[in-house]
Amino acid sequence: MLEVRRVNAFYGDSQVLFDMNLAVSSGEVVTLLGRNGMGKTTTVRTIMGIVRTRSGTITLNGTRIDHLPSHAIARAGIGLVPEGRQIFPNLSVRENLIATARTPSRGGPGWTFERVIELFPAVGTRLASAGNQLSGGEQQMLAIGRALLTNPLLMILDEATEGLAPLVRQEIWACLGSLKKAGQAVLVIDKNVEMLAGLADLHHIVEKGRVVWKGTSAELRADRSLQLRYLGV
Template structure:
């Protein structure tokens, strides 16, 4: 079966400074892959380049078999890639309900698509705060809203950049539980987060980036068997 996402030899730069060098990875349908590494090593740049927000300088990105590394971010999004960005970036002056429904679509043509009611069942706190503005929510509630908003597009691929950054431990657990539930439901996921031990329990495979290059790639079992890899490349 063809991967949902296939990245080969991806390169990117900011001006004259090259940031990504020959990054390759693929994600099969219904799989969860993580992108790991210390801050500043190229994880977010990889995501930005996949989404067309940072132009690629080389390599190839294919999504559902179609080459997308020369498409605009708008066209890439419409193909069925949704992102929960670092910093959440919800609309502060829209209510929870308006944030969720503003861009609702069924990009992947699901027979049972994500709806407002399904999002509220996944995150009951959002139902309680339905009429609150985005800027009236806590950080954890904003992250729930950002995930819900992305799911409302019913994407083929959901990307979470810094999935639990800055969240309290109980909220982090809630987000991880959500990711595990999405994986069980067959949602294809690419997740950036730093809590390797928790990710091993729910993800299929992992890619570690060091200074814009793939330093290690393997399964959860392989990563679990060698904690020295975490300490070397992730610092946990």
């Protein structure tokens, strides 16, 4: 579904992605793992067209998206929950949810307002509140709900559990489990290798802007030296 092939990307003169390769198939949960500063967020920003590729291709269902503007990439079917959430602080929770909502165009899971509220009942009780009145965990759920309501082919979550209390993290992990069960394709970036190993189909370890290892959850769990070397866990 999503294919990133030999992508090179820069900030100014400094190269951050080096022949980055990555693929997510429909219904799959795929991870990007790696320490801070290795290029995970830059990969996401390049997929979204916020950072431009210098070379290489990015395709979504076989169509190139790497020359499209960001809004067109979102409309093509990628829903982003960015690092730091970035909900609209002055819009109500309801407005945050519907501002970018779209009806499903293809036979995906078909996320509706009602289904999202079912997934996150806590958000449902705060519909009239302003976005910035929510707790960090509620804002994260709102950000996920908002992305789901665009009915994306692919959801991308960048550090969705970062800075949240353990109980709230559990809710986010449970939500990811529900998404997987619903057949939603997800690219997820997170530091919690153990939780991801219980959830994801395929993992990529990113080191200095390249994928240095790719494998299944069983392969990841079996290789302690890999975890020590690249993830520091």
